[in-house]
Amino acid sequence: MDKKIQELLTRGVEEAIDKENLQKKLTSGKKLRIKLGIDPTSPNIHLGRSIPLLKLRDFQELGHKIILIIGDFTGLIGDTSDKDSERPMLDEKTVKENLKTYIQQAGKIIDIQKTEIYHNSKWLSKLNYAEITRQTDAFSLNEFISRENISLRLNKGKRVSLRELLYPLMQGYDSVQVRADVEIGGTDQRFNLLVGRNVQRLHGQQPQDIITNPLIEGLDGRKMSSSFGNTVNLFDSSNDMFGKIMSLRDEFILRYFILLTRVPLKIVENYREQMTEGANPRDIKLKLAKEIVSLYHSLPEAKAAEEVFIQTFSQKKVPIDLPKFKPQDRNIISVLTDSGLATSRSEARRLVDQGGVKVGGTVVDNINFVVSSGVVLQKGKIKFLEII
RNA sequence: CCGAGGGUGGCAGAGUGGUCAAUUGCAACAGACUGUAAAUCUGUCGGGCUUGUCCCUACGGGGGUUCGAAUCCCUCUCCUCGGACCA
Numbered sequence: 424m425d426k427k428i429q430e431l432l433t434r435g436v437e438e439a440i441d442k443e444n445l446q447k448k449l450t451s452g453k454k455l456r457i458k459l460g461i462d463p464t465s466p467n468i469h470l471g472r473s474i475p476l477l478k479l480r481d482f483q484e485l486g487h488k489i490i491l492i493i494g495d496f497t498g499l500i501g502d503t504s505d506k507d508s509e510r511p512m513l514d515e516k517t518v519k520e521n522l523k524t525y526i527q528q529a530g531k532i533i534d535i536q537k538t539e540i541y542h543n544s545k546w547l548s549k550l551n552y553a554e555i556t557r558q559t560d561a562f563s564l565n566e567f568i569s570r571e572n573i574s575l576r577l578n579k580g581k582r583v584s585l586r587e588l589l590y591p592l593m594q595g596y597d598s599v600q601v602r603a604d605v606e607i608g609g610t611d612q613r614f615n616l617l618v619g620r621n622v623q624r625l626h627g628q629q630p631q632d633i634i635t636n637p638l639i640e641g642l643d644g645r646k647m648s649s650s651f652g653n654t655v656n657l658f659d660s661s662n663d664m665f666g667k668i669m670s671l672r673d674e675f676i677l678r679y680f681i682l683l684t685r686v687p688l689k690i691v692e693n694y695r696e697q698m699t700e701g702a703n704p705r706d707i708k709l710k711l712a713k714e715i716v717s718l719y720h721s722l723p724e725a726k727a728a729e730e731v732f733i734q735t736f737s738q739k740k741v742p743i744d745l746p747k748f749k750p751q752d753r754n755i756i757s758v759l760t761d762s763g764l765a766t767s768r769s770e771a772r773r774l775v776d777q778g779g780v781k782v783g784g785t786v787v788d789n790i791n792f793v794v795s796s797g798v799v800l801q802k803g804k805i806k807f808l809e810i811i
Numbered sequence: 812c813c814g815a816g817g818g819u820g821g822c823a824g825a826g827u828g829g830u831c832a833a834u835u836g837c838a839a840c841a842g843a844c845u846g847u848a849a850a851u852c853u854g855u856c857g858g859g860c861u862u863g864u865c866c867c868u869a870c871g872g873g874g875g876u877u878c879g880a881a882u883c884c885c886u887c888u889c890c891u892c893g894g895a896c897c898a
Contacts, residue, residue, distance in 0.1 A: 642848095643837095643838080645837090650822090651837095651838080652821095652838075652839090653838090666847095666848060667848080669847055669848060669849085670847075670848040670849070671848095671849075672849055672850075673846095673847095673849050673850075674849090674850095676849095703846055703847095704846075704847090704849075705846045705847050705849080706846090708846095708847075708849080709847090732847085732848090735848095736847060736848065737846090737847075765840095767857085767858065767859085768858085768859070768860085769857085769858060769859070769860095770840080770855090770856085770858095772862095773840085773841080773855060773856085774840080774841065774855095776841090776855090777840090777841045777842060777854070777855070778841075778842060779840080779841040779842070780841095802840095802841090803840075803841065803842095803848095804841095804848070805848060
């Protein structure tokens with residue numbers, strides 16, 4: 424089989440259903456319709472979402488039609504697949520706000536010009552009870568409650584809303600509307616994706632094949648999620664993104680390479696060998712950071728970000744252009760709070776106490792210290808401020 | 812509508828009259844070490860200052876009992892579970 428198709432079906436793929444059928448479709452030369460749905464639950468798309476988006480791009484490069492569904496309706500309902508509790512319904516305003524730049528963000532990965540984009544409120548808001556009732560045959564209550572996270576909640580006596588049952592149907596109906604041949608989603612979406620097949624059958628369509636992608640760990644090792652604040656966002660500035668990736672746990676370096684970049688697997692394998700032979704993981708991580716930043720910004724920006732990083736952290740130099748601050752009160756405690764480096768005077772005091780504040784490179788050990796113009800104030804390792 | 816249980820710091824979750832600004836875990840912040848904003852270890856983690864066995868604010872809202880309440884009582888409110896109603 425074609426090597427490209429081989430990688431398409433394995434890299435960043437947890438499971439493919441029905442794999443044989445999908446392979447057949449892919450080798451047939453037919454142009455397939457590949458669907459991905461994203462709910463606007465947060466204003467930022469993070470790297471976890473880039474896994475299916477990259478997969479979408481792979482398909483796009485092979486000449487298939489990709490379809491992006493913006494879940495402006497489903498976002499209001501709230502999917503609980505990945506949650507251990509009921510997810511609150513978002514209000515329309517939040518969803519609208521979150522939506523604003525979604526396409527632009529996705530456009531950092533896929534070619535928007537060649538992509539079909541839909542908002543699912545277009546059809547979901549119009550369904551009537553007759554239609555919905557018909558769809559409710561797509562799966563049974565038994566199947567639903569046997570899902571691990573649902574049964575867990577039931578056993579704990581936690582509430583499971585009827586609303587949550589409807590969610591998979593909506594997602595499935597999206598597939599009907601766009602006549603999807605393949606749908607991509609995280610492993611947590613497995614149930615929903617499978618339901619989609621049934622909904623399609625109910626509407627006399629060939630059921631879609633399914634590709635699930637693994638969920639990626641965030642910077643702290645827990646699942647990447649906006650609610651944990653451990654995400655790298657596609658809209659992060661190049662320096663920020665670079666720094667965040669450098670703070671990634673070493674053990675995830677290779678995984679990030681495989682899932683979040685398209686660096687050839689051969690080279691990734693080579694990195695693995697280098698590290699087992701004792702290479703400093705930091706150096707591999709620098710490559711990773713550079714790779715990812717250039718994916719979402721540009722190679723020159725990535726190089727610049729690397730330069731900044733090495734300057735400030737490896738060589739502990741003061742960054743070149745740092746934020747300036749003109750204090751009213753020049754007492755060190757006031758400067759720290761007024762500039763926002765500390766949230767309260769108590770905290771500012773503690774920082775000084777702990778030796779976390781430096782002026783012009785020397786530790787401030789006195790609460791009554793007065794800062795003069797032109798000096799560089801440093802809080803911790805990464806926050807700098809030029810006093811004017 | 813009735814009954815039961817519950818609402819505690821950014822989150823999770825202890826505490827059921829004083830020793831509680833509140834155990835612990837996560838997150839966050841600082842320091843040490845380093846290979847980096849990794850890991851590990853240490854410390855901090857409501858606010859204020861005159862840094863004290865100090866003051867102020869705080870355990871859903873309001874009121875009360877008490878020398879003293881997160882803890883007891885009343886009331887309001889919200890959540891969950893069960894029941895009633897309906898079939």
